[in-house]
Amino acid sequence: MNRVAFVFFAIFLLRDHCLLVLSQNAEECNSNINFNDNVQFDTTAMFCQTVWGDKDYVLRYVQAGTELWSFLLSAPNTNSWLALGFSSNGLMIGSSAMVGWIYQNGTAMVKQYYLQDKNPEKVTPDAGELNVKLNSTTVYTRSNRIYLAFQLNTKQPQKSLLYAVGPYGQLPTAKDELRLKEHRDKDSASLDYTTGRSNTISSPYTGIRRTHGALNMIGWGILMPIGAIVARYFRQWDPIWFYSHATIQIFAFLFGLVGFILGFVVEGFIKAEVTHHKNIGILILILGCLQVMAVLIRPKKGSKPRKYWNWYHHNAGRIMVIFAISNIFYGIRLGMEGSSWYGTYAVILALMLIVAIVLEIRLCRQR
Structure with missing residues (x-):
């Protein structure tokens, strides 16, 4: 009986520990956080919402000019790459994505990828249809979270957004020509940039x-x-x-x-x-x-x-x-x-x- 009680006690302790870790890594839109010290553009007036609740992804965005949009995506840091894609139909194939990661030595990397096919060999680095503003990309970590920031030169970004996270500890390397390993998980949603409403996309097929x-x-x-x-x-x-x-x-x-x-x-x-x-x-x-x-x-x-x-x-x-x-x-x-x-x-x-x-x-x- 004592062993059973000990097991249940240990389970409750483990559960409380996991909840504590999740609460420490979680980020809310009403959090008073200053991003301007790390990001290359102004972030004070950005719209904010949780876009992937299961993975605690938070997206901030704002129209910074007539043909300029700013984006800041954050997620728990799991030593994986972080991706935000833009699609015309909600599907991965044919879309373009901004991907960021940080190596163990602290070197940060942000690249655009063209998602030609689901095969990782067809996910091409330094390619895509996004017109990224020069010197606007940033990826950094803070408080156990990773942040990916960039600006796009466009009148209106595509409304179908793709979110993805890479496998644990498998970051792109120069030896593999910075090819991405297959993502660990993904999600997609449509975003109304005017109202801020985000709806999960379900593929018709x-x-x-x-x-x-x-x-x-x-x-x-x-x-x-x-x-x-x-x-x-x-x-x-x-x-x-x-x-x-x-x-x-x-x-x-x-x-x-x-x-x-x-x-x-x-x-x-x-x-x-x-x-x-x-x-x-x-x-x-x-x-x-x-x-x-x-x-x-x-x-x-x-x-x-x-x-x-x-x-x-x-x-x-x-x-x-x-x-x-x-x-x-x-x-x-x-x-x-x-x-x-x-x-x-x-x-x-x-x-x-x-x-x-x-x-x-x-x-x-x-x-």
Whole structure:
């Protein structure tokens, strides 16, 4: 009992410590902070709002001239790069972003990047469509926060803003030509510069993309392995095991086929370069079609060809499941869905693996 009480006491202490750290790093718009000592332009009359509540991002901006706008973005300092992008349609591809970071030796760096594609190799430094005012860029840290400041020469900045934070401790280096590593998290919102209202942007294709991923996950990544488990470990229940196996695999194939078609729809809409993901998906579909055809030409039990048919059917199924699981995780990364998708699918896989291990031990003992 004393140990249980000690554990709960420790949890409460840890929670209070985390809340204290967050409160120390948090910044409110009504905070009386003087930025003029660090920023290259006047910041006294800037509009202010929290734009990414989960990450405690605070954006300040003001129209400083007829064709001049000032921006100051702040966030908790996590030894990562900080980015503010401007998009015409709320999407990453085709937008431009100001990115800032500070090396361990104190050297500060601010660069404009052109976001040509989601592939980090296509995120080009020293490129973009933003007309940045000369000598207006600054990035600095204070009180466990990082600040990115710059000015744009434009009549009206684009209203769709993109926010992103880089991976922990992985800053761009000269060795990699200052290429950005894939962001750790991102958000997007539309900003009305007159009223200051900010609304989260939801991509019109997000639903289709997630449906594509969910169907493939259910079909190729969950139902297909379950069907294989039924076929291997429940043969004593003949012919129920066969009809169950066949029914599960048919539904798996149909789910996967619809998900495969939606993948091409998504690719056509967002013009993303997902060659490897697509090619693996085509391979999985081909293997699935071959499995369906193999059932139609299944030799009779006891015949000589049946041995070779079994070898092909079993191994082709195993290969398909391996490729499917790998491509599902790869697709989650490409879709930038975050830890919730990774975690959910990983838990499902772990449960299926535990069940398979228990059933395999039972099968070995029976033999």
